Amino acid sequence: xxxxxxxxxxxxxxxxxxxxxxxDEKRFYYKNYExxxxxxxxxxxxTSLILLDSYSEGLILKTYLLKIxxxxxxxxxxxxxxxxxxxxxxxxxPNIGMSILRLDEGHPKAEITPLPPGSYFIGSFTxxxxxxxxxxxxxxxxxxxxxxxxxxLGWGKWQPTKDFYKKILIHREQKxxxxxxxxxxxxxxxxxxxxxxxxKELRKFKKxxxxxxxxxLFSLPGNAGEQxx
Amino acid sequence: MNEIIDKLIIRIFLLVFICVIIVLYKYSHFLxxxxxxxQFLKRFYPSKNPAETVHLFGRILGLxxxxxxxxxxxxxxxxxxxxxFFITAVITYTLYLVALxxxxxxxxxxxxxxxxxxxxxxxxxxxxxxxxxxxVAHLLQVSIxxxxxxxxxxxxxxxxxWLFTVVIIGFASKTFKIISKLHFNQLLVQKNLAIGxxxxxxxxxxxIIVASAINLPIGDIKNYGxxxxxxxxxxxxxxPLFRWALxxxxxxxxxxxxxxxxxxxxxxxxxxxxxxxxxxxxxxxAYLTTVITGNIHFSF
Numbered sequence: 436x437x438x439x440x441x442x443x444x445x446x447x448x449x450x451x452x453x454x455x456x457x458x459d460e461k462r463f464y465y466k467n468y469e470x471x472x473x474x475x476x477x478x479x480x481x482t483s484l485i486l487l488d489s490y491s492e493g494l495i496l497k498t499y500l501l502k503i504x505x506x507x508x509x510x511x512x513x514x515x516x517x518x519x520x521x522x523x524x525x526x527x528x529p530n531i532g533m534s535i536l537r538l539d540e541g542h543p544k545a546e547i548t549p550l551p552p553g554s555y556f557i558g559s560f561t562x563x564x565x566x567x568x569x570x571x572x573x574x575x576x577x578x579x580x581x582x583x584x585x586x587x588l589g590w591g592k593w594q595p596t597k598d599f600y601k602k603i604l605i606h607r608e609q610k611x612x613x614x615x616x617x618x619x620x621x622x623x624x625x626x627x628x629x630x631x632x633x634x635k636e637l638r639k640f641k642k643x644x645x646x647x648x649x650x651x652l653f654s655l656p657g658n659a660g661e662q663x664x
Numbered sequence: 665m666n667e668i669i670d671k672l673i674i675r676i677f678l679l680v681f682i683c684v685i686i687v688l689y690k691y692s693h694f695l696x697x698x699x700x701x702x703q704f705l706k707r708f709y710p711s712k713n714p715a716e717t718v719h720l721f722g723r724i725l726g727l728x729x730x731x732x733x734x735x736x737x738x739x740x741x742x743x744x745x746x747x748x749f750f751i752t753a754v755i756t757y758t759l760y761l762v763a764l765x766x767x768x769x770x771x772x773x774x775x776x777x778x779x780x781x782x783x784x785x786x787x788x789x790x791x792x793x794x795x796x797x798x799x800v801a802h803l804l805q806v807s808i809x810x811x812x813x814x815x816x817x818x819x820x821x822x823x824x825x826w827l828f829t830v831v832i833i834g835f836a837s838k839t840f841k842i843i844s845k846l847h848f849n850q851l852l853v854q855k856n857l858a859i860g861x862x863x864x865x866x867x868x869x870x871x872i873i874v875a876s877a878i879n880l881p882i883g884d885i886k887n888y889g890x891x892x893x894x895x896x897x898x899x900x901x902x903x904p905l906f907r908w909a910l911x912x913x914x915x916x917x918x919x920x921x922x923x924x925x926x927x928x929x930x931x932x933x934x935x936x937x938x939x940x941x942x943x944x945x946x947x948x949x950a951y952l953t954t955v956i957t958g959n960i961h962f963s964f
Contacts, residue, residue, distance in 0.1 A: 442904065449897040456890045 464518040468547045471517075471536060478545070482507045483555040484536040485588065487514065488633050489527055499524035502634070503535075506587055508562075530612075532589055532620055532627030549612040551620040552588040554603050556581070557595050565597060573597040589630035593619070674742065681750070682731055685757055689727060692761055697777040715790040716781050722794030723764075726801030730760055733808045755819060756804055759826045763800040768793065770834050771863075774849055788852050791860030792867075799871035803829040806875040814882045821882060828889070829874055832896065836870040844942055846934060858939025865943020869950030873899045876954040895957055902956045906949040916941065 465471045471484075478484075488502040499521055505513045527535060530549045537555040538545040556562040556577070562584070563577040574594040577584050585591075599616070606613035614621040621627060710717040734753065738745045772792065780789040807825035811818045840848060844862055851859035877895040882888050910916070 442901075445897070445900055449894070449901055452897065453894055456894065 465523075466520045467523050468536065468545070471545075478505075478536075478538050479507050479510050480538045480540045480542070481509070481555065482536075482538045483534050483553070485552045486527055486530050486533055486535045487631055488531060489524055490634055491524070497521075501527060504587065506584070512587060529614075529622045531622040531633070532624060532631050533612075533614070546607070548607060548610050549614075549621075550603055550606065551595075551599075551613065551615055553584065553590065553595070554607070556584065557600050557603065575600070589627060591626060591630045593626050674738070678736065678746075678749070681746075682753075685731075685753060686724070686727060688757070689723065689761075696761065696765055713781070713785050715785045715787045718787065718790035719781055719793050722790070722797040726760065726797035727757075729798065729801040729805050730756060730808075733805045733812075735812060752808070752819065752822070756808060756822060759823070760800060760804055763804070763826065763830050764796055766830055766834065767796040767800060767837065771796070771837050771848075775852065784855065786852070786855045788855050788857055788860035791857070791864050792852070795864040795867035799833065799867045800830075802868075802871050803833065803875055803878075806879050810879060810882060824885070825878060828892070829878060832874050833867075833870060836874065837867065839870075840866055843946065846939065846942065851934060854933060856933055856939070857936040858934040858942075861936065861939040862942035862946075865945070865947040869946040872947070872950045872954055873903070873957075876958045879958070898957050899950075899953050902953045903949050906952045907945060910945055910948060916945075 471478075483506045485504040485506060486501060487504050489500070490502075491497045491499050499519050500516055501519050501524065502514065502516045505515065507513070527549075532552060533549045534552045534554050535549050536545050536547050537550075539555070557575050562581050563575055565573040566576045567573055574596055576594070602616065603613060614624060615626070618624055619626040708716075708720070731753070734749060736745050736749050772789070775789060777793075780786040804822075804826060807822055807829060810825060811821035814821055840863065843866060846859050846862055848859060848863070873896065877892045877899065880888060880891055880895075
């Protein structure tokens with residue numbers, strides 16, 4: 436009994452020490468929007484948070500991670516990875532490529548309705564203006580000093596129209612998520628897919644043919660070089 | 665042809681240098697064991713005292729292990745290569761002797777070399793000292809390898825790793841009472857070979873675990889220390905499982921009461937077989953543990 440207690444204690448010490456001394460752990464834990472909102476070190480208003488990716492690590496015990504782009508107008512933009520709760524992670528599963536939180540100057544609480552990226556900037560004449568196209572449509576154009584924003588927001592060649600902006604305002608008012616008139620944004624959105632590479636795709640295991648693998652394993656020294664070539 | 669002769673001369677020169685260091689060991693033996701003064705100045709007859717043979721050749725083998733990791737690069741010229749080798753060799757050689765002295769002070773504080781080896785010809789004692797010689801040499805060998813691979817502050821890192829490993833292995837040697845069912849001091853006094861073999865396997869097993877733990881690239885010293893400690897803790901979790909699995913698979917009977925043999929003057933004592941079993945099971949479990957703690961590479 437004494438030896439079993441000692442062994443269990445050893446396992447607990449190992450797990451405790453691994454957790455507290457894990458030196459490569461630089462990811463903070465945010466349980467939900469509220470805890471994220473209270474992080475003054477991250478959010479320097481005006482700030483818009485774009486969800487770049489969501490994934491989990493671990494085979495048996497999972498860690499849920501969100502990769503976020505902080506678009507902070509008056510300080511540097513930053514991509515960070517945060518740990519989060521399963522609920523919050525699941526809730527944000529359809530929101531990749533979307534702006535999930537916006538904090539305006541002078542506003543104590545952040546706005547958390549999922550909206551297309553850049554919703555915070557569209558319509559604000561500090562950042563840009565409406566341009567009339569030959570087709571009669573009005574599209575949003577950023578000022579020269581903010582010309583990098585469309586790339587950071589993952590717009591690609593897409594430009595928001597005035598109609599699009601009106602829909603954003605309606606959804607913001609009603610606190611309803613908005614993925615674009617044709618669902619162009621969000622995890623399954625065509626613009627998001629075209630402009631954000633998900634780490635799941637980057638880290639995808641190379642699928643190997645089992646027979647080929649077996650042949651390589653038992654290949655003779657002379658044949659190995661020929662196969663590589 | 666001249667070049668080949670040149671290279672051969674350099675090799676012979678270095679061979680002589682290593683032999684000089686081994687001669688140095690012969691004389692430093694008096695420093696470690698002042699009571700044995702004059703013993704090595706006479707001729708050595710291995711057949712007369714097998715315990716002394718095991719003790720001495722354990723040390724010589726240790727020296728061989730120690731020097732086996734040295735790399736000599738002659739690209740920067742003979743002087744620099746020789747100078748670096750000389751400095752590193754002398755320092756590691758000194759550290760080796762100090763580590764042996766510390767280990768024997770921890771494990772064999774009740775015993776005197778001259779009494780046990782020269783007078784009693786205690787083979788169990790010789791096996792214990794051989795375990796120390798081989799174990800400490802292997803740890804220093806890995807320390808040299810890790811320090812050299814880091815590419816900078818080689819000497820400081822060797823000293824740091826030496827200190828680190830001596831502290832760990834010093835504490836580890838005290839766990840013999842927990843792991844083994846044999847009474848160390850009692851059986852060593854009785855010259856029982858079982859304790860010699862059991863301790864040999866136990867100490868070499870620990871050496872393998874610690875060597876595997878320190879065999880990591882050194883970046884930041886603090887992170888390195890944490891990783892080594894965590895790896896040793898993980899080994900402590902894995903090791904008993906392998907030991908239990910081996911005993912279970914082969915249905916090994918391990919009660920020492922039932923494996924007693926007739927000793928000198930009819931006194932019941934532990935059989936050598938039991939000691940061999942304990943030693944081998946520790947060593948095998950330690951080797952298998954290092955597979956789990958060091959050789960699994962996760963994809964995330």
